[in-house]
Amino acid sequence: MNPSDDGTSNLVKDLPDEIWERIFTNVSRDDLDLCTRMCRKWHRVIEGGSKRLTQRRVIYGLNFCRDPNARFWLKVTSQRRITIRVEDCPTRQNSGFYVFKNSILDCMGESVSDSEDIDLLEADLKKLCDLGGERIPVKSFILHYYLRNIGQLERFHHFFPYYVNAEDLMMDIPSEVIWNKESWKYFDFGPTTAVNIMTSFYSINVPRDVPSLKELVSGNFLVSPNFNKLELSHECNGVCFISIVEAFCKTTEPSKFFKEIDIHRCGFSEFNRIAEENGFEPVRQVPVLQPGGYLQMINVHRVGHPKLKWALEATMADKTLKLKIIEIAKELVIPSQNILDIESCMYCYFDFWKYFGPTTGYSLNWDIKTDFDFDSTNVPRDALSLKEFVSGNFLVSPNLKKLELFHECNGICFISIVEAFCKTTEPSKFFKEIDIHRCGFSEFNRIAEENGFKPVRQVLLEFSPQDRHKINVHRLDHPKLKWALEAIMRLRWAREWLYWRPRYKTLKLKIMEID
Amino acid sequence: MATESANGVSSPELNERDVVITTNDNRNFTVKIGVARVSKTINNMIQDLGESLDLSSGIPLPNVDGPIFEKVLEWCEEHKNAPEIKVEQDPHTRERKWFTMTEWEEEYFRKFLSHLWDLAMAANYLEIPSLYYYTCQKLAERIKGRTPEQIREMFGIEDDLTEEEKAEIRRTNVWCTY
Incomplete structure (x- = not known):
């Protein structure tokens, strides 16, 4: 070479x-x-101060601990699984210890969920900032802390930018705070931080809150130049929806309007009628994942601004109404909305194969890139990689335990894995468990049967305390060796707002040796 | 592109005409202008010479030798009508997105595997963005995701850092644990 x-x-x-x-x-x-x-x-x-080498290290794990008896410490882990641990001690000061230099944290938020006290939240952020050497760089910061009143919001607004450099900030704001105009000036976190707000809209307060809602979404009253998304819940009779439409038709500066508005737990059933009455027309269809893992084509409704070249688009799926504002002139560059989050291809992990060291059994999370149109250029390439990867023949590590894949939509992953299994000569190196989350294909039984699987027994699975089901375990024997592949298709639960709901299907595959 | 008709000849016609290019080992290459123009450096020379361009006496290339220029020409022939390459980066990691190469390009680099750095130097000098960026990507493949030992072996790197320098690097970049 x-x-x-x-x-x-x-x-x-x-x-x-x-x-x-x-x-x-x-x-x-x-x-x-x-x-x-x-x-x-x-x-x-x-x-040497190169301006071209701007790439940032992605930090996946962030842990910190504050124990009254022990020191405060910070622990972060990079993509290459290098872990840096910093402890707070007197000698550390001014040592030029920049953990966050050239880095970005993927997500931050869970860690402050226990804070009851806003002073403690500030103290934690300050410590992290000091230990890391600079403002904490974060892709999305989720504030789990519930800001109870405007005073607390003001405090947060004051100290947050000092310690955190967030590209996206998600805040859960109680309705009595958000619908009070006094609070609005505290939502400006500068042009580089996009602000997303989640809140509730209770119907008992409709007369009081509707004018506020209209003004808030219109953007005319806002200080922040960077409002991104508003999530409302508990709408029950279409009042929010109609108010937003009215506000949109009246706004003179649509560029300041909230870019996206989601209304969760919509209680009204006649969306199509209400949309039509308010001037919406169906313009195209998009695929949406339904609870239970089915894909369904859903209409996108659109209403144009009466004077300006802007439009509001609405889709209703699974009791969530999604509204998006679009500049018509720029429409072509806005990708047609894919409700599902499909990103990142596996091939970038291809290079990491050799780093699944020989000692530990890593669980991997992969996203496979597939398009709903099936014109994806990556499927042929990645399906091949997938086969080689699961087969274990190319791996250094003798101890790969579990692989988790996402966004399978037409059985391609499943069939590839089955093919790889039937061809492998060393099943002991094969991945021991493979989960395929968000399975978009509904005919698992048929596909399994066509690929030689037979139901061998049933297991009782608890989906929720009220919901137990007997589910078939399907098995496929290896054509030559005394090994078998077992498959179960089960429903996954996910939290939406405050409730657990069935969200998507997960196909679990397990390899086993037959005595 | 503004002065394409410098010689009073319209661009498509000019592209079909031959020009002689002389490399630093005194080899003469007769090339269609349309192909030679994939190199911005040569294109600029042709434009600068304008009226005085003597197609037969040739353009000298003092920094490129014949064998390499031959390989470069192969690339130019294939890419004479190719659009400008688009350099994109991931907004979050700010990593450059890798180019997807065509079968032909993969084969080209397989064929000239042992000349990647010469190609990179020549493409840089001749300003052929597609060849330059793609060659650099090919060289980066030998770094991406590899272990320190593999990288060291691949490029035959001698460790010329002193212990003090290494300690200093570890101090200023805590992530450099190697």
Whole structure:
């Protein structure tokens, strides 16, 4: 492989810095962490204040602990599973210990959920900020803390930007705070932080809150230039929906309008009629995942602004009404809305295969990229990778335990895994368990049967205390070896707002040796 | 592109005409102007010369040798009508999104595997963005997701850092645990 009549050893020295810099733009920050200690030249290129090497290390795990008897400590883990632990101690000060430098935290929020006291929340954030060396860089910050009154919101608004640099901020605001106009000036977290608000709209307060709602969504009264999404719940008779439509038709600055509004737990059943009465027309259809894992095509309704080139689009699925404001002139660049969150391809993890070290059994979370139109270019490529990956033949690690896949939609993953299993010569290296979440295909029994599975026994599964079902376990024997693959299709529950509801199907696959 | 008709000849016609390019080992290559223009450096020379361009006496390339230029020309021939490449990055990680290569391009790099750095240097000098970016991506493949030992072996890197320097690197970048 290695070329080298001209002496590879000189390659690093011969290639100009500029070209090395260009090469380094292709790798992750985790890779740069390794390269920077390889040799003097690479270190100079990487740390030399290059403006091109802007990539950020993604931090997945963030833990911290405050114990009255122990020190405060912070623990963070990168994509390459490198873990940094910092303890608060007197000698640490001014040591130039920048944990957050060139990093971004994927998500932050769970950790402050227990805080009852806003002072404690501030103290925690301050500590993290001090220990990490700079403002905590976060992709999405979810405030689980319930701000009870305007005073607390004002406090939060004051200290939050000092300690956290969030791209998205999600806040749960009680209705008595949000519908009071006095609170609105505290929702401005600057142009780089998109603000998302969740709140309730109780029907007993309709006369008082409706004018507030109209003004809030219209954007005309807002200080914040960066309102992104509003989530309302407990709408019961269409009053919110109609108010928002009215506010939209009257607004003179649609660019300041909330970009997205979700109304959860909509209690009104006649959405189509109400939409039509308010000037909406169905314009196209989108696929939506229904509870139970079925895909259904749903109408997108649209109403145009009476004067400006803007439109409001509405889709109603599973008792959630989604509203989106769109500039008609720019419509072409806005991708047609896919309600499901489908992202990231597996191939980027392909490179990580060799890092599933030999000692531990990692559980992996993968997203497989599939389009509902089935014109995805990635399916053929990734299905092949998937087969090789599950087969275990290419793996270094003898101890891969569980693989979790998402967004399977037409059985392709399932069939690929079955094929890989039937062909494998070393089932002991095969993944021991594979879960496929969000299965979009409804005919599991038929597909399983066609691929040689037979129901062998039944198991009793508890979905909720009131809901128990007997479910078939399907089994496929390996054509040559004494191994079998067992499959169960079960329903997953997920929390929506405050309630657990059946959300999507999960196909569980397990490999076992037959005595 | 503004001065495409510098010679008083319209662009499609000019693209069909031949130009002689001389590499630093005195080899002459007769190339269609449309192909040579994939290189912005050569394109600029042709435009700068304008009226005085003598197609037969040739354009000198003092920084490229014949064998490499031959390989570069192969790329230019294939990419003469290709649109400008789009460089995109992931908004969150700010990592460059990798280009998907065509069968032809994969085969091209397989064929010239041992000349990647020469191609990178030549593409940089000749300003051929597609070849430059793709070659750099190919070289980055040898770094991405690999262990320190693999990288060191792949590029034959000598460890020329002193212990003090290493300690300093570890101090300023806590993530550098290697």
